[in-house]
Amino acid sequence: MYENRLLGIGLISFLMLFSIISTSYAELWELVIEVNVEKGAIYSGDSVIVTGKVVDQAYKPIRGAEVFIKAGSYTTKAFTDPEGVFKGEIKDFERIPGTYIVNVIGSWYGMTGLSSTEFQVKGDISPVSELQEKLSTDEAIKYLSSDESNFEKNPIGQTLFKYYHKLLEELILEQKIAQKPSEDKIFMEHQRLIAENLRNQAIDEFKPGAGTYDGIQYNDYINNLNPKIKELVINQLNFTKNNFAEAQKIRDDILANGGTYEDARQAYLDRISIPKETLEEFNKEKIDQELEESLENNTTDENSENQ
Template sequence: MYNNRLAIIGLFSFLMVFSVVSTAQAELWELVIEVNAEKGAIYSGDSVIITGKVVDQAYKPIRGAEVFIKAGSYTTKAFTDPWGVFKGEIKNFERIPGTYIVNVIGSWYGMTGLSTTEFQVKGEVSQVSMLQEKLSTDEARKYLSSNESDFVKNPIGQTLFKYYHKLLDELISEQKIALKPSEDKIFIEQQRLIAENLRNQAIDEFKPGAGTYGGIQYNDYIDSLNPEIKDLVISQLNFTKNNFEEAQKIRDEILANGGTYEDARQAYLDRISIPKEILEEFNQEKVEQELEEESEEEPTEENSENQ
């Protein structure tokens, strides 16, 4: 009896030691994988780029190793080049903000390796994104693509089927609410249309043109100028007038193509804003042009003597 107990204890101890050794050996991968997320943080819907290198225990690059990349329910595959380097892309990673683990498994002629890295999805968590997260799992896809009759004899399956379909109905409802414009946005758009209509009516009624660059007052002002600077002032006024006309044209084109009133207004202001440097450069060119014209008109000494 005593000997039997010793035999059982000895067998149990042997199995424990064997189990520990086997586990240690299982964790010692034949391939070593270096892995890195190209961007430590992305926004939901962006692509995730995973790069890395596969080597053996002697740090010799492994060429042609097959690399599986998995982040949540998203997977992709890549192969290593002659230097053991690989690059994989998970497109349109639509998940709620948080930290995600990437598992990378490499295999080559029976040898395997495992490594992990992580990245973050930035942004605010919304009800829509939370529901999308719950419905993106393999289990959710299974029940959403099935019929309720498939789980007649499976009470747990029936419960999960109803649960995921209820989440789907909630998601559809939340998406409709998110797409519906708020009362504030509707009011602002209404006010913008009213202001635009009033502006167009005023233009049709008064026909102001690009500005006050003609008429009796304009002519009186020009006639009162010092003759020495008269041409320069006229050129400056024409320069400004052309800027206003171009600005109005740009604004009207943006509104006609469906742009917002704010975008059109900003484009208009950007166009009519004349930096001091540009105006000084224009003035300098005008002065130089006038000097050249005067020099061409002045007779030379030789021509004076001949006359």
């Protein structure tokens, strides 16, 4: 009896030792994978760059290991270089804002390793984007592309079929609401059209001229200027006139190409806004030019007198 107990204890000890040796042996050959995402936070639609290194338990680099990279339903594959380093790119990662996990599986001659890390998709979550995310899964696609009769004898399937079709109806409704212009936008557009019509009516009624850049008043103004500054003022007025002409052309081009009134108006204002530094530089150039011309004239006059 005692001998049987000793035999049993010995057998159990041997099995435990064998199990420990086997486990240690398995861990010794398991691949170790270091993984990193180059950008810890991206925007939806950006690429996810995954880098890392594959080594054995002795930290010896594994060359030529196949690396499978998966983030959600997006996958890509890479191979390690002589240093055990790999790099994979998941292009156009279009997902709603949140935290996502990257799983990396490496394999080499029957040995495998697994590692994972996280990254963020930045931005605000809207009801539409949440619904789109739920409906983009393989399970959702399966039930949305099936007929309800396929699940007559499957209560769970019927429930999921109705669930995903209800989400689809919500998505369609949300998209309609999102595309519908707000009351404020409608009001502003209405007011803009009224103002534009009144402006056109006033132009037809009063037929205004070209303003102060030509005509009798312009000529009188120029003729009464101090001769010393007359040329400079004319150049300044022409500079401003050309600015307005270019601004009007920019505005008309934007509207003609389908741009919004607000964009055209902003481009017009940006063009006619002349910084103080620009005007001072323009004045300096003109004064320097006049001085050079004056010096040249004086030199010519002196030469003529000497001759």
